[in-house]
Amino acid sequence: MKYLMTTAAVLCASAAWAETPVLKVYTYDSFVSDWGPGPAVEAAFEETCACDLQLIGAGDGAALLARIKLEGARSEADVVLGLDTNLTAAAKETGLFAPHSVAAEFTLPIEWSDDTFAPFDWGYFAFVHNADMDVPANFRDLADSDLKIAIQDPRSSTPGLGLLMWVKAAYGDDAPAMWSDLSDNVLTVTKGWSESYGLFLEGEADMVLSYTTSPAYHLIAEEDAGKAAAPFDEGHYMQVEVAGKLANSDQPELADSFMAFMVSDAFQSIIPTTNWMYPAVTPASGLPDGFETLITPAKALLLSPEDAAAARDGALAEWRDALAQ
Amino acid sequence: MARRTGSVSGPTAAGTVVALILAALVAVLSRADWPVVFGAADWAVLRFTVWQATLSALFSVAFAVPVARALARRRFAGRGLLVTLLGAPFILPVIVAVLGLLAVFGRAGWVSQGLGWVDLPPLSIYGLTGVVMAHVFFNMPLATRLILQGWQTIPAEQFRLVGQLGLSPAVVFRTLEWPVLRQVVPGALALVFVICLTSFAVALTLGGGPRATTLELAIYQAFRFDFNLGRAAILSLVQLTVAGGAAVIALWILPPIVLQTGRDRPVQRWDARGLWPLDAMWIGLAAGFLLLPLGAVVVSGMIGLGQMPSSVWSSTWTSLWVATLSAGLLIALALPIAAWLAQARWGGAEALTLLGLAASPLMIGTGWFILIYPWAAPVRFALPVTALVNAMMALPFAVRILLPAMRQVFADYGRLSAGLGLHGLDLWRIVLLPRIRPQLGFAAGLGAALSVGDLGVVTLFADPEVATLPLQMYRLMGSYQTNAASGAALILLGLAFGMFWLCDAWGRRHVAG
Structure with a gap:
């Protein structure tokens, strides 16, 4: 029935x-x-x-x-x-x-x-931080600092893959060396954007991989001008x-x-x-x-879809080897 | 001669679970491209997965034994509530629990702030420490409950006897407690090992980097980014094999079962009167470790309650009925299997139930998506499939919980019942169910709560109109609505805990009375 x-x-x-x-x-x-x-x-x-x-x-x-x-x-x-x-x-x-x-x-x-x-x-990928902080001007400065960053896993997250391409587009063959210099700054690698951003908001990480537009959310929706994105002089990778x-x-x-x-x-x-x-x-x-x-990056980086697809597996292996040491 | 209870329905239920998993695996394999390479990086992933699961299982159970012992021999105000609260971490969605743990033990957490006041560096739990710690947080309470139930199978008369004889705690341990531990510890170890084997989000969030990669992530990547179904199937198979192997080893080292009979009297522990400071320490330690992060979840959730969209409430309703359905399915599967295994000489078939836990939800989801898709819109099956997969995941817990009590009942009343010609439904109604009621309540509560907190297969079958509560929470987090997400997490905690408490209290009322 x-x-x-x-x-x-x-x-x-x-x-x-x-x-x-x-x-x-x-x-x-x-x-x-x-x-x-x-x-x-x-x-x-x-x-x-x-x-x-x-x-x-x-x-x-x-x-x-x-x-x-x-x-x-x-x-x-x-x-x-x-x-x-x-x-x-x-x-x-x-x-x-x-x-x-x-x-x-x-x-x-x-x-x-x-x-x-x-x-x-x-949007541009960027590291978001609390506005009252001295920020690095590029990946090299970041690697030399004691700052802790929360990033996303390129194997499970699209922004994580974006960061991989960002470092690849900016550093090319030197990307593995950059990753191994960055490895002591990586607090943790999360499954997706939400987890990383949550860690950042809880004060666990000094900076989080997000977008240059993220501070606009806090400013417009929460009337909080306390968040900013760090401009990097290598340029910013786009999504x-x-x-x-x-x-x-x-x-x-x-x-x-x-x-x-x-x-x-x-x-x-x-x-x-x-x-x-x-x-x-x-x-x-x-x-x-x-x-x-919001910050306007001086230089926009983007690999063509074909280059990105071709670079992905190699860049993933480099990333994994550099951070797994 | 009458057939044994569960001798048909038990294997049928177990067979159904195995068939559901194998069908999914075959479906995934049918769409695979060959060949599939299992490279050096995959071996590293396998090694880490097994290593962290081993450590997590050992630490969880090593912590659980003294806590269970303390709880078994003490009666104090609030004990019942504490035992129930101990179930809470297990049912939290991973991300909520992780944020709760970090609020206490993280770099900006309470402990680190306290250390900061005395000029000490903050704690850093990221890495293997964090992974194991989170796994102990999730699984120690479960191990405690399993071991506690084992302890409670020691008849009260025996403790009275050792009290009268004035035996030392060491002798009591050797003669009464050790045989019980040998019965329950291997099963608890295997269960925690398998849970941690399939861990994904914990390992990533607290693992600190690609060193902490589990098989489940590799499966996720194979499905999501590479869409390499062959690879996903092979990895799922590896995961099933490792889990199955662990289960077989654990059950194989179980000693032969010797049951003792008592008269169901409440236990009074004359032998342990002088040891209360030790017990108080273990109970205090466990309560602090488990309840502080939960407290952090509650506090941040209270702030977010006012900012939740109304969709959270409709999701709550969805989750409520999925969980109810799931608990019903779970009991329907677990009771016949437990009755069947309770009368079997060799408990090895229990390993079959672990497959439901060891199978990647993403694999089961994808497999069934492939199977359903040619016939109907998978979205329509989203909630039933979710309920079924959740029930399968909870099945090994339910069977492990029911089995010792069921064995005891068959040992105590099996012959009498047979003599009286009781079988079928009458046997269940008059003999079995009243005697396993506490275990049944606990198992149903756990099943319902697990289902409430699970995100699992929902995402693949997601229906835009009906989201479960965890999915809604993730959507809120993904839209910067962190406060609203915390509020939703609190509702989730309340719902999971409420369902767990209702079932568990229903079961335990019998014991108290």
């Missing part, structure tokens, strides 16, 4: 929804949380699309890609939002993604030419977060219009104070008050 009722309920419900197209977007967990961009993005897009936008959280950026690979060509996802350029080469290799049709004046510090993935936000359309989407037009919406002001103006990253296209209203206090 119960099954009958459930089946009936499901049938009725699907009949009622039949006219409303559903767009399924896989994204990372913190995007869909109450405090993330998810709820506002969903409301804004549904106002214009006459559709049901379903944002589905699937772990972090790396987990997203694993999920898509697991589901393969039969995936119900129409759009994947939240990969970064360290993952896009592997994502493209799956052949599951279709070229995008997004045209926008991106306000990224670099040229954007990827035809499969379109950026929706970006560019992208979205891509799946080739097997059953709603290709809707997916395209979502991707177009993604670079519009309606979406982009939500990003800074919910995802705490820079919008990929600065909205007409500009950045929120408080963002002008």
